[in-house]
Structures are given as structure tokens and as C-alpha cells.
Amino acid sequence: MKVAFIGLGDIGEPIASHLARDPFDLTVWNRTAWKAEEFARNHKARAAASPAEAVTGADVVITCLPSSAEVEAVVHGERGILNAMRRGAVLVDCTSGDPPTSRSIAAELGGRGVEFIDAPVSGGTSGAKAGTLTVMWGGEETVFERVRPVIEAFGKKIVHAGPVGCGDALKAVNNALLAVHIISTAEGLSLLAKAGVDPKVALDVINASSGRSNTSENLIPQRVLTRAFPRTFRLALLDKDIGIASVLAEDLGVKTPLISLTAERFHEAREKLGDQVDHVEAVKMVEEENRLELK
Ligand code: NDP
Numbered sequence: 637m638k639v640a641f642i643g644l645g646d647i648g649e650p651i652a653s654h655l656a657r658d659p660f661d662l663t664v665w666n667r668t669a670w671k672a673e674e675f676a677r678n679h680k681a682r683a684a685a686s687p688a689e690a691v692t693g694a695d696v697v698i699t700c701l702p703s704s705a706e707v708e709a710v711v712h713g714e715r716g717i718l719n720a721m722r723r724g725a726v727l728v729d730c731t732s733g734d735p736p737t738s739r740s741i742a743a744e745l746g747g748r749g750v751e752f753i754d755a756p757v758s759g760g761t762s763g764a765k766a767g768t769l770t771v772m773w774g775g776e777e778t779v780f781e782r783v784r785p786v787i788e789a790f791g792k793k794i795v796h797a798g799p800v801g802c803g804d805a806l807k808a809v810n811n812a813l814l815a816v817h818i819i820s821t822a823e824g825l826s827l828l829a830k831a832g833v834d835p836k837v838a839l840d841v842i843n844a845s846s847g848r849s850n851t852s853e854n855l856i857p858q859r860v861l862t863r864a865f866p867r868t869f870r871l872a873l874l875d876k877d878i879g880i881a882s883v884l885a886e887d888l889g890v891k892t893p894l895i896s897l898t899a900e901r902f903h904e905a906r907e908k909l910g911d912q913v914d915h916v917e918a919v920k921m922v923e924e925e926n927r928l929e930l931k
Contacts, residue, residue, distance in 0.1 A: 637785065645701075663689075738803075752800060754774045755773040755787060773796060860916060871906055908921055
């Protein structure tokens with residue numbers, strides 16, 4: 637099966653590594669060319685000079701880019717993939733994208749005999765390395781069956797969310813909940829620190845009680861209390877995801893004031909801390925506001 641992979645970022649690179657082996661015949665393209673060349677040197681893969689070259693003759697094309705805007709640019713741009721993908725090929729978009737743009741890309745490709753599914757992932761860079769990602773996909777069952785072996789190479793829990801765009805919607809809401817947990821847990825621990833409770837003691841109790849979450853069980857102990865803050869998922873990308881959830885809520889007329897407030901807080905954190913920091917560093921904004929460090 638000929639596979640083209642576009643976007644070797646923090647999570648794209650480990651996903652692509654699972655496709656650099658039989659029965660796949662992998663070609664990669666990355667905007668910063670040296671990353672694709674290095675990938676090809678270290679894996680069973682070829683580096684292409686343009687998106688169009690990468691997808692020529694491919695059965696399956698995977699995109700893993702920051703947002704749907706970059707996917708659209710790669711579809712339409714100079715040496716883009718729109719005219720280069722063959723009829724009958726499938727574009728699997730692993731970007732955490734937005735539903736309306738995914739639907740419009742699907743419609744445009746469909747007019748040329750190319751199928752599309754949105755297939756955002758969760759499980760982080762560690763899940764990507766282990767090949768155990770959760771994949772939530774939107775589209776037709778018959779299309780999915782054609783790309784199943786590719787998705788199973790890096791996904792463990794693979795769930796059909798609904799028609800095209802539903803994978804994106806599910807991912808955006810999941811990440812909005814992650815963002816709520818990060819801000820609310822940082823606020824709660826700051827309050828407890830001021831009240832004289834050591835954050836480690838607080839977490840010991842919270843993690844045996846109903847206030848626990850992945851944030852309290854893993855992110856805060858491993859990344860905040862240690863002050864390690866490793867970069868695995870950029871804050872700017874989480875800011876984008878909550879934005880997608882907020883716009884979706886507006887479009888559908890659903891009241892989500894807590895998600896809107898968290899979107900504002902993450903936007904503020906992105907402006908203060910910049911585009912390159914990790915998402916968990918949003919905790920630093922809460923720490924600064926309360927003049928303390930959680931450690
Ligand atoms: P990164 O920011 O690490 O990588 C982004 C990739 O997109 C890079 O390959 C970058 O190329 C490329 N790119 C950026 N802009 C353009 C452009 N205009 N044209 C072409 N290529 C471009 O992101 P991640 O790998 O972390 O995330 C990718 C997607 O996966 C996002 O939608 C994210 O929300 C989602 N995701 C990420 C997770 C994580 O833990 N990191 C977890 C789950 C989902 P270059 O090398 O040139 O910068």
C-alpha cells in the first residue's frame with residue numbers, strides 16, 4: 637500500500653514512524669525539508685520535494701498539520717495535492733481540524749473521485765510512539781475499511797464518530813475539557829496552597845477522590861510539581877482546539893459559558909507565554925496571578 641505522510645511535527649513524526657515498514661511503501665513531506673530528509677535517513681521511507689510529489693500514485697495520504705487552514709493550504713497551494721491525488725485515493729486528515737473546513741475539503745475532493753475522512757487522535761506523543769493512539773474518525777464506513785490497516789498501525793481504540801467533521805467535533809470538545817481541567821486544577825491547588833495545604837498532599841487526596849482527572853493524576857505531578865514542563869503539545873494548538881469548540885457551540889446555538897471562559901483564559905495564556913510553550917505551562921499564568929509556585 638503506497639502511503640504519503642504530510643507533516644512531521646511533534647505527533648506527526650511518531651505516527652509516521654509506524655508506517656515506515658511493510659506492508660507500507662511510505663513517502664513523507666514536511667515544510668521544513670531537513671526534517672523529512674532526516675526521517676528518510678532513519679526510516680524505511682522516501683522524502684519528497686513537494687506535497688504534490690509525495691502524493692503522486694499514493695493510495696492513502698495522511699495529513700497531520702496544526703489546523704484545517706494548513707490542510708487547505710496543502711490541498712490548494714502551489715504544488716498542492718488537489719490535482720496530484722489519483723482517483724480512488726483517500727485523504728486521512730489526522731489534524732485536530734474544524735468541522736466546516738473538513739466538510740468543504742471532503743466535498744471538493746469528492747468532486748474529483750478522492751475520498752476524505754477526518755481522523756484526529758488523542759493519547760499524546762507517548763501514545764503516538766507506542767502506536768496506541770485513540771482515533772476518532774468521521775466519514776463513510778466503506779472509505780474507512782479501505783484505510784483500516786493504515787490507521788490500525790498507529791491506533792488502538794478506533795471509533796466512528798459520525799459523518800465527516802464529527803471526529804473534529806469530538807476532538808475539540810475533548811480538548812476543551814482538558815483545558816478546563818488544567819485551569820481549574822491549577823486554581824484549586826493555588827487556593828489550597830494559600831490555605832496551608834501542600835500541593836502534594838492535596839493531590840494525594842484529590843486523586844483518591846471525585847475531583848481527580850488526567851490533569852491531577854498525571855500532568856500536574858509529572859510536569860508541574862517537578863517544574864519539568866516538557867514540550868509535547870503546544871499551548872497554541874490547545875488554544876486552537878478550544879476555539880473550535882467555542883465556534884461549534886455558537887454555530888449550533890448551544891450554551892457553553894464555561895468553555896467560552898476557558899477559551900478566553902487560554903488565549904490570554906498564549907499571548908503571555910507565546911506559541912512555542914507546552915499546554916501545561918498555562919498553569920504558570922495561574923501561579924503568577926497568585927504569586928506562588930506549585931511544587
Ligand atoms: P507541531 O506544531 O509540532 O507540527 C506541525 C506540523 O505542521 C509540522 O510538520 C510543521 O512543519 C507543519 N506545518 C505548519 N504550518 C504549515 C504550513 N503552513 N504548511 C505546511 N506544513 C505546515 O504540531 P503537532 O505535531 O503537535 O500537532 C499536529 C496536529 O495534531 C495538530 O492539529 C494538533 O492539535 C494535533 N494533536 C497533537 C498532539 C500532541 O500531543 N502534540 C496530540 C493530539 C493531537 P515545520 O516542521 O516546517 O514546522
